[in-house]
Amino acid sequence: xxxxxxxxxxxxxxxxxxxxxxxxxxxxxxxxxxxxxxxxxxxxxxxxxxxxxxxxxxxxxxxxxxxxxxxxxxxxxxxxxxxxxxxxxxxxxxxxxxxxxxxxxxxxxxxxxxxxxxxxxxxxxxxxxxxxxxxxxxxxxxxxxxxxxxxxxxxxxxxxxxxxxxxxxxxxxxxxxxxxxxxxxxxxxxxxxx
Numbered sequence: 001x002x003x004x005x006x007x008x009x010x011x012x013x014x015x016x017x018x019x020x021x022x023x024x025x026x027x028x029x030x031x032x033x034x035x036x037x038x039x040x041x042x043x044x045x046x047x048x049x050x051x052x053x054x055x056x057x058x059x060x061x062x063x064x065x066x067x068x069x070x071x072x073x074x075x076x077x078x079x080x081x082x083x084x085x086x087x088x089x090x091x092x093x094x095x096x097x098x099x100x101x102x103x104x105x106x107x108x109x110x111x112x113x114x115x116x117x118x119x120x121x122x123x124x125x126x127x128x129x130x131x132x133x134x135x136x137x138x139x140x141x142x143x144x145x146x147x148x149x150x151x152x153x154x155x156x157x158x159x160x161x162x163x164x165x166x167x168x169x170x171x172x173x174x175x176x177x178x179x180x181x182x183x184x185x186x187x188x189x190x191x192x193x194x
Contacts, residue, residue: 057140073140090128094175099132106135
């Protein structure tokens with residue numbers, strides 16, 4: 001009888017030692033299935049179909065176009081125009097990658113391109129725009145990040161399509177790339193322009 005109880009004890013100890021590993025693997029699998037298997041640019045936004053935030057942002061100090069200060073963000077600017085709003089920062093590596101694409105987009109005068117400069121030093125932001133060219137007709141400064149929270153920004157860069165009625169119709173999480181520009185962003189802009 002004592003042989004059976006002693007032989008069961010090592011099996012029980014082994015099972016108890018392996019149980020946390022099994023639990024960890026099950027949780028890791030669940031997280032991978034829910035988070036790791038999707039495209040982060042397709043994260044839904046609760047703001048789709050809602051009015052763009054009514055937050056005014058001051059202009060980027062010292063940013064000029066033909067000798068005049070480039071205006072900041074005024075929510076009234078959305079009314080009657082389709083807008084592409086890009087949240088960016090000079091310290092954001094993907095923002096550097098998407099900058100040439102934004103410059104190309106700025107040539108299309110069917111919509112306005114608006115920038116929200118996120119938690120950035122004005123000197124660095126101006127240098128960034130000096131390096132790549134300023135594609136934005138307006139640049140609002142979000143020094144503390146509160147306005148970006150109102151926009152539902154997860155991290156920079158993010159881009160929003162705002163319709164003529166001032167409602168957010170699409171959100172792109174992550175940088176604009178040649179692929180998502182062609183397959184997603186331009187079709188969303190075309191849809192908003194109709």
